Amino acid sequence: MSYNGNTSPALQPLDLSLKYKVADLSLAELGHKDMQLSEREMPGLMAVRKKYGAEKPLKGMKITGSLHMTIQTAMLIDTLKELGADLRWATCNIFSTQDHAAAAIADKGSAAVFAWKGETLEDFWWCTEMALTWPDGSGPDLIVDDGGDATLYVHQGVKVENDPSLLDKTYTNLDLKCLMDRLQLSYSRDPKKWHRVAKNIRGVSEETTTGVHRLYHLEKNNELLFPAINVNDSVTKSKFDNLYGCRESLADGIKRATDIMLSGKVAVVCGYGDVGKGCAASMKGFGARVLITEIDPICALQAAMEGYQVVTLEEALKTGDIFVTATGCVKVITGAHMEEMKDEAIVCNIGHFDNEIDMAYLTNSPDCKKLTIKPQVDKWALKSGRSIVILAEGRLVNLGCATGHPSFVMSSSFTNQVLAQIALATEPHEKQVYTLPKKLDEEVARLHLDRLGVKLTTLTPEQADYLGVPVEGPFKPDLYRY
Ligand code: NAD
Numbered sequence: 330m331s332y333n334g335n336t337s338p339a340l341q342p343l344d345l346s347l348k349y350k351v352a353d354l355s356l357a358e359l360g361h362k363d364m365q366l367s368e369r370e371m372p373g374l375m376a377v378r379k380k381y382g383a384e385k386p387l388k389g390m391k392i393t394g395s396l397h398m399t400i401q402t403a404m405l406i407d408t409l410k411e412l413g414a415d416l417r418w419a420t421c422n423i424f425s426t427q428d429h430a431a432a433a434i435a436d437k438g439s440a441a442v443f444a445w446k447g448e449t450l451e452d453f454w455w456c457t458e459m460a461l462t463w464p465d466g467s468g469p470d471l472i473v474d475d476g477g478d479a480t481l482y483v484h485q486g487v488k489v490e491n492d493p494s495l496l497d498k499t500y501t502n503l504d505l506k507c508l509m510d511r512l513q514l515s516y517s518r519d520p521k522k523w524h525r526v527a528k529n530i531r532g533v534s535e536e537t538t539t540g541v542h543r544l545y546h547l548e549k550n551n552e553l554l555f556p557a558i559n560v561n562d563s564v565t566k567s568k569f570d571n572l573y574g575c576r577e578s579l580a581d582g583i584k585r586a587t588d589i590m591l592s593g594k595v596a597v598v599c600g601y602g603d604v605g606k607g608c609a610a611s612m613k614g615f616g617a618r619v620l621i622t623e624i625d626p627i628c629a630l631q632a633a634m635e636g637y638q639v640v641t642l643e644e645a646l647k648t649g650d651i652f653v654t655a656t657g658c659v660k661v662i663t664g665a666h667m668e669e670m671k672d673e674a675i676v677c678n679i680g681h682f683d684n685e686i687d688m689a690y691l692t693n694s695p696d697c698k699k700l701t702i703k704p705q706v707d708k709w710a711l712k713s714g715r716s717i718v719i720l721a722e723g724r725l726v727n728l729g730c731a732t733g734h735p736s737f738v739m740s741s742s743f744t745n746q747v748l749a750q751i752a753l754a755t756e757p758h759e760k761q762v763y764t765l766p767k768k769l770d771e772e773v774a775r776l777h778l779d780r781l782g783v784k785l786t787t788l789t790p791e792q793a794d795y796l797g798v799p800v801e802g803p804f805k806p807d808l809y810r811y
């Protein structure tokens with residue numbers, strides 16, 4: 330589609346009088362109860378509420394969130410609110426919203442929330458812009474991002490205002506097309522909006538690996554418009570959420586979607602990074618035989634040392650019963666791969682976007698026919714005469730077909746998020762990508778020990794002196810990535 334001054338008919342203008350748009354407000358009571366249940370499981374968040382609740386370090390800060398609108402996120406929102414923030418929230422994935430969580434937040438008024446399960450892409454970008462725009466037309470001071478879409482919105486908005494001819498180009502990527510449609514509208518109404526918004530932003534804290542890659546890319550090209558904190562690479566985020574979170578939520582997603590018995594099946598996990606390691610352990614734990622594909626020799630060697638067979642995807646196609654992509658890469662499973670798979674193989678993705686499985690092959694090929702079994706579970710008849718089952722339309726299976734990671738591990742991730750937001754709100758930062766100090770990482774871990782009955786040994790001054798570390802930590806140099 331090209332842009333000639335007309336906006337798409339599906340394009341919704343912002344409605345800044347709305348305090349929320351959720352699926353069903355009558356679900357709020359259930360949401361409140363579920364949130365109450367998660368309090369014990371989120372000791373990190375409860376501790377920061379206690380520590381900073383009176384001081385309110387986020388007072389006066391307008392925060393936009395673009396992060397899965399789950400019960401765990403509702404707990405994060407309430408924490409940021411208790412620290413003084415004024416919040417607007419959208420989800421970062423069209424299938425990940427838990428409608429009772431969104432309803433609870435709308436009902437309490439902790440944030441202006443725009444999220445429901447099963448958004449269209451047009452809805453998604455509308456919700457994101459609603460979360461980025463306050464009723465007086467101003468933007469946020471801070472962003473909590475998961476995957477980088479709120480950050481992209483502002484950066485792309487500024488680009489368009491600098492070079493409106495970008496609006497005349499054709500965009501084949503559906504997400505980008507929807508975003509450019511919205512930017513066309515905002516440019517026609519206020520050609521300096523995104524410059525003003527960007528100028529006011531003190532910083533973004535980014536949740537996930539893929540979003541962090543985007544930030545480093547912007548930094549490298551000198552395009553980063555505001556400071557950023559990489560939350561993902563806190564040890565208490567990526568080595569817990571990505572690993573132990575996926576170890577539980579991958580199987581949850583596959584089972585809620587298909588009820589399949591995993592024991593005895595062959596599960597192929599593409600990518601053996603933090604997420605892939607959790608996915609492989611999950612499948613192995615259920616008694617599946619696990620095959621790994623990798624491009625990185627170190628991760629491949631790690632997988633082999635754990636006893637997994639490391640193969641190419643081509644080698645795995647004929648034996649795999651379940652395929653999981655966990656790479657953050659693109660077109661890992663292509664149409665040609667799908668055509669070679671066994672009948673009724675299950676194919677899903679747990680990486681951030683929807684491009685690890687080539688869904689366009691299925692949707693654009695006249696030989697491929699979709700039969701929807703239920704929402705987020707589709708059986709695709711292929712040219713080969715066989716069928717495959719695609720979960721969550723190739724988007725995050727754990728959040729699309731289940732409810733994402735459990736509260737306990739999200740407490741660890743989100744405690745880092747809160748600390749990052751406080752740092753951005755209270756300290757000056759340059760336009761670059763930061764990580765949180767090791768000491769805070771240890772603090773986040775410490776906050777989660779009691780719930781598990783962990784008893785730490787304390788160094789004696791003599792031992793501390795011997796090791797050359799302070800008695801109160803940090804105790805070790807930064808961990809090596811692998
Ligand atoms: P990572 O960088 O630790 O691991 C990715 C691995 O994939 C790397 O080892 C890399 O070598 C490998 N890889 C890349 N391209 C490949 C290819 N074509 N074939 C095989 N292997 C390939 O990243 P991560 O932290 O494991 O995150 C992976 C993805 O999962 C990211 O998109 C991240 O944002 C997302 N994520 C999802 C969740 C969730 O709840 N669903 C949680 C955390 C992260």
Ligand code: ADE
Binds near residue numbers: 399734739
């Ligand atoms: N990412 C993975 N699981 C999640 C959850 N339960 N809530 C928010 N983000 C998540």
